[in-house]
Structures are given as C-alpha cells and as structure tokens.
Amino acid sequence: MEKFLEISANWLLESKKIGILTGAGISKESGIPTFRGEDGLWKNYSATELATPQAFQKNPTLVWEWYLWRRKLVKEKKPNAAHYALVDLKNLKSQTELITQNVDGLHRRSGFGKHTEMHGYLFRDVCTNCTFIQEDIESNEKIPHCPQCQAMMRPGVVWFGEMIPQKALTHLQQMAEVDLLLVIGTSKTVYPAAGLVHYMQLNNKKVIEINPELSSQMIKNTLSLGFPAGEILPKIIEKLKSLIKT
Ligand code: BV8
Numbered sequence: 001m002e003k004f005l006e007i008s009a010n011w012l013l014e015s016k017k018i019g020i021l022t023g024a025g026i027s028k029e030s031g032i033p034t035f036r037g038e039d040g041l042w043k044n045y046s047a048t049e050l051a052t053p054q055a056f057q058k059n060p061t062l063v064w065e066w067y068l069w070r071r072k073l074v075k076e077k078k079p080n081a082a083h084y085a086l087v088d089l090k091n092l093k094s095q096t097e098l099i100t101q102n103v104d105g106l107h108r109r110s111g112f113g114k115h116t117e118m119h120g121y122l123f124r125d126v127c128t129n130c131t132f133i134q135e136d137i138e139s140n141e142k143i144p145h146c147p148q149c150q151a152m153m154r155p156g157v158v159w160f161g162e163m164i165p166q167k168a169l170t171h172l173q174q175m176a177e178v179d180l181l182l183v184i185g186t187s188k189t190v191y192p193a194a195g196l197v198h199y200m201q202l203n204n205k206k207v208i209e210i211n212p213e214l215s216s217q218m219i220k221n222t223l224s225l226g227f228p229a230g231e232i233l234p235k236i237i238e239k240l241k242s243l244i245k246t
Contacts, residue, residue, distance in 0.1 A: 001216070001227070001232070001235075004216055004223065004225055005232075005235055005236055005239045006239065007218065007223055008208055008223060008225070008236045008239070009236055009239035009240040009242075009243050010243065011180055011206055011208065011223070012089070012093065012180065012236070012240050013240060013243050013244065014179075015093070015178075015179040015180040015206070016095055016179055017095045017096075017097075017177065017178040017179050017180075018089070018093055018095065018096040018097075018178060018179070018180050018181075018182065019096075019097055019098075019099070019175040019178035019180070019181045019182070019196075020086060020089075020096065020097070020098040020099070020181075020182045020184065021098075021099050021100075021101070021175070021181060021182070021183050021184070021186065021193060021196060021197065022086075022098065022099075022100045022101065022102060022107070022184045022185055022186065023100075023101045023102065023184070023185045023186025023187065023188075023193075024101070024102060024185060024186070025184065025185020025186060025187075025210075025211060025212075025229060026080075026082050026083065026100075026102070026106075026184045026185035026229050027077070027080070027083075027102055027104050027106050027185070028185065028228070028229075029080040029081070029082065029228060029229065029230035030077045030078055030079060030080045030083075030104075030106060031077050032073065032074060032077050032104055032106075034185075034187075035187075036187055036189070050062070050063055050066050051157070051159045051160055052159045052160050052161055053159055053161060053162060054161075055159075056154060056159070060143055060152060060154075061142055061143060063155075064142060064143050064144075064155070065142070067122065067155045067157075070122060071122055071123060074104045074105070074106075074122060074123075077104075077106070078106075078109070079106045079107070079109050079110035080106075080230045081230040081231075081233065081234050082184065082185075082228075082229035082230045082233045082234075083106050083107060083109075083110035083112070084110055084234075085229075085233035085234045085236070085237045086098065086107070086110070086112060086184075086233070087110055087111055087112050088237045088241075089237055089240070090112060090113070092237070092240060092241065092244065097115070097171075097175065097178070098112055098115035098116070099115065099116045099118055099168070099171055099172060099175055099193070099196075100115065100116070100117055100118065100119075101118060101119050101186060101190060101193050102117070102119070103117065103119050103120050103121055103122040103157050104122055105117075105121055105122060105123060116167070116168050116171045116172075117168075118158070118164055118165075118168035118169075118171075118172065118193060119157055119158045119164075120155075120156050120157035120158050120165075121135065121156055121157070122155065122157065123135055123136045123137075123156075124155070124156025124157070125137065125139075125144050125153040125154070125155065125156060126153060126154055126155075126156045127146040127148065127149065127151055127153055127154075128146075128151050128152050128153065128154050129146065129149050129151030129152075130146060130148055130149045130151065132146050132147070132148040132149070133156065134147075134153075135156070164192060169192070172192060172193070172196055175196055176196060176199050176200065176203075178205075179205070179206060180205070180206040180207070180208065181196070181197065181200045181205065181206070181207045181208075182208050182210070183197050183207060183208070183209040183210070183211075184209075184210045184211075184229050184233070185210065185211060185229050186211070187211075187213075197209075201220075201221075201222055204220060204221050205221060206221045206222075206223075207221065207222040207223070208222075208223045208225065209222060209223070209224045209225065210225045210227065210229050210232060210233065211224075211225075211226065212226055212227060212228050213226070214226040
C-alpha cells in the first residue's frame with residue numbers, strides 16, 4: 001500500500017485543480033447502505049420500482065414510505081473519516097471541487113462547504129404543483145403536502161429518466177478540465193456521472209479510484225486503490241501533508 005500512498009500523494013501535490021466525484025460507497029462506513037451492494041437499498045426493490053417519476057405517479061405512498069425510511073436512517077448517521085479527509089484535502093489544495101451523486105447530505109455535514117449534489121438532497125421536498133421548496137422539515141404526514149397550495153410534495157431528488165439540473169450538468173462538464181479526478185465509492189453505473197470518469201480516462205488524464213471492489217493497480221494514468229475510503233483517504237492526506245512540509 002505504501003507505494004500507492006506515495007503515488008497518490010504526489011499526484012495530489014502536483015495537481016493544480018483537483019476534482020472529486022463521490023458515490024454511495026463513501027457513506028458506507030457511516031452505516032448507510034449503498035445501492036447495489038449486499039445490503040443495498042435496491043435489494044428489496046429495484047430502482048425502477050421506486051426512483052422514477054412513473055413509480056411516484058403510480059404509488060406515491062410507497063415511494064414516500066421508502067424516502068421517509070431513508071431519511072430516518074440517514075438522520076442518525078454521521079460523516080466518516082473519508083468525508084473529513086476530503087475537507088482536509090480542500091484546506092490543503094484550495095482548487096479542489098466536489099460533485100456527489102449522494103443525496104444523504106453527509107458532505108454538507110462534514111463542513112466541506114460549496115459542492116454540487118447532482119442527484120438532489122434527500123431532505124428536500126418539492127411541490128408537484130407550484131414552485132415551493134422546503135428542506136430539513138420534519139413531517140409526520142405519509143405524503144407531505146405543500147403549505148402554499150396544499151398539493152402533494154415529492155422528494156427533492158433526481159429520479160431515473162429525469163434531467164440532471166442544468167447547474168449540476170454545467171459543473172460536471174467543467175469538472176472535465178481538472179488535472180486529477182478522485183473517484184470515490186461509486187460503481188460507475190449511473191450516467192451522466194459515470195461519463196465523467198470515462199472522459200478523463202479516454203483523455204488519459206489522471207484518475208485515482210477508491211473502491212474495495214477494485215484490485216490495486218495502475219493502468220496508464222488511472223490508479224485504482226482497492227481499499228475502503230475511510231481507511232485509505234486519511235492515509236493519503238497524511239502523506240500529502242508530510243510532502244508539503246518537506
Ligand atoms: C439523465 C437519486 C437525461 C434518487 C439517483 C446515458 C446518458 C444519460 C442517461 C443515461 C445514459 N444511460 C442510461 C441513462 C439513464 C439513467 C441511468 O444512468 N441509468 C443507469 C441505471 C444505467 N440516468 C438518468 O436517468 C439520469 N438522468 O441522464 O437525464 C436522460 C434520461 C434518460 C435517458 C437519457 C438521458 C438521472 C440519474 C439519477 C438517478 N438518481 N439517486 C435516490 O437516491 O433515491 S442515482 C443513485 O445511484 C444514487 O444517487 C447513487 O449515488 C447512484 C449511483 O450509485 P453509486 O453511488 O455508484 O452506488 P452503488 O451502490 O452503485 O455503488 C457503490 C460503490 O461503492 C460500489 O462499487 C462499492 O464497491 C463501493 N463501496 C462500498 N463500500 C465502500 C465503497 N467504496 C469506497 N469505500 C467503501 N467503504
């Protein structure tokens with residue numbers, strides 16, 4: 001592992017602009033199940049049954065039940081060492097930017113500061129009728145209703161088949177200009193997020209990928225690290241700090 005820590009820390013040191021793309025894997029060590037893993041969120045239901053406008057149209061109660069269950073689960077969890085290592089990285093390398101596929105809000109709670117939640121935010125409610133939006137509001141209704149027009153609210157996330165908000169898409173496109181992309185805890189199955197990784201690799205730009213499913217190796221400019229993010233990210237940042245000191 002030492003060799004990989006050296007390379008990773010040097011790549012971070014040499015890079016001017018660093019991009020970070022995170023997926024559900026970074027929150028695994030916080031106790032939040034990933035989507036496609038053993039204990040995955042999709043285990044009992046498929047994504048199509050729940051995370052689509054059609055599913056919501058057909059059975060809003062079931063979809064809300066799933067989101068309210070996830071909210072309860074996530075509320076009790078906390079950011080882990082991987083989230084905080086990224087905050088350290090940003091303090092060491094100011095031109096570091098983050099796009100997350102996650103809706104759990106753990107990067108907000110870790111204090112990373114400005115970043116893009118490209119698939120929305122689990123604790124956001126959006127009115128299905130007017131423009132009203134609210135965040136972090138407790139509701140014991142089975143289906144929250146709009147305080148402005150009383151219509152049904154929906155979870156403020158991006159479902160499959162829905163467009164990614166333009167602002168997030170623009171950031172994703174800009175992220176392709178970074179010198180180094182850190183890809184942490186994603187199966188790279190969801191687009192257009194996964195497309196960014198492929199673009200970087202196609203253009204032979206530096207990518208460091210952290211995912212225990214991977215075997216640790218370097219192929220061209222992609223360094224794959226087969227370790228849990230909470231274990232290896234703090235070590236990489238410690239190595240970077242020691243390089244900056246010398
Ligand atoms: C769109 C919010 C235009 C809801 C989510 C090509 C181009 C454009 C679109 C598509 C395309 N091909 C297909 C599409 C359609 C679709 C898509 O990608 N489908 C997939 C299934 C093939 N994309 C869309 O619909 C997007 N919209 O592009 O609009 C359009 C539309 C239709 C057709 C053409 C164009 C919108 C997608 C947004 C969906 N919403 N979330 C909610 O959360 O309820 S996606 C959902 O999956 C989550 O956000 C999650 O983040 C995301 C991706 O999953 P991962 O984060 O990667 O999680 P996963 O469990 O899969 O993997 C975790 C990984 O972590 C594993 O590899 C594991 O090994 C690893 N791990 C485990 N422990 C650790 C770890 N890693 C590190 N440390 C650990 N400790």
